[in-house]
Amino acid sequence: NRYADTIIDLKSAYDQLDAGHEKSLNLENKLFQIAYYDELTALPNKFMLEEKINLYIEEHPLDGLIGFIYFDIDEFRNINEVKGHSVGDQLIKNIADLLRTQIHEPNMLARMGGDEFVLALFSLEQLDTFMEQVEGYLSTIRKTFVLEEDHFFVTYSAGVALYPDHGKDYITLFRHADAAMSMAKSKGKDQIVIFDDEMVLLIKQQTEILNQLRSAISNQQFSLHYQPIINVQTQDVIGVEAL
Secondary structure: HHHHHHHHHHHHHHHHHHHHHHHHHHHHHHHHHHEEEOOOOOEEEEEEEEEHHHHHHHHHHOOOEEEEEEEEEOOOOHHHHHHOOOHHHHHHHHHHHHOOOOOHHHHHHEEEEEEEEEEEEEEOOOOOHHHHHHHHHHHHHOOOEEEEEEEEOOOEEEEEEEEOOOOOHHHHHHHHHHHHHHHHHOHHHHHHHHOHHHHHHHHHHHHHHHHHHHHHOOOOOOOEEEEEEEEOOOOOOOEEEEE
């Protein structure tokens, strides 16, 4: 009986230890999920994206090729304002689900937050068909979505940067893809723009002009001029244009 009691005690202690280990693993898995996955869409988040890109670059310093596509939904703010954030969240989930069916390993789709996503295409082999591939993926979401009986036609603006041509680390790729997306927005949205060096200069110039304009009135740097409007047949001044 004494041996039987000892065996029972040992089995009970083992069961408790096993349960504690399982509980610890479950907690670890939950923490990993919170740290590296988006809560709304269950897509990888920006932290996992950055880790995967940096790891790929580390493993392929000379022979690697990445297509970094940063995109968002045009006029998404209007949907939130008209229908509310819960409907906006549902649209984001629908878009994530549609794209998830198209993107497979080793490629990755990540949600950066809000209506912003990144599509990372790894180990590209043919650059001449790369843009066709990107357009094929993104055309999946260029459609009409029905949200609480209202119809919303969704378009996107996307910026593309390539490793290593447009950046040799995650931060540079992200910054340049963001610049290309901003250019897509300024050109009327609903399009994909590939980064080039002139974009950085143009955006820098635009930023400088905006900064100067913000202080121009207080610094009395504007002057008012009246340009006459003349009737060419009678040579009479019929008005002025204020400049």
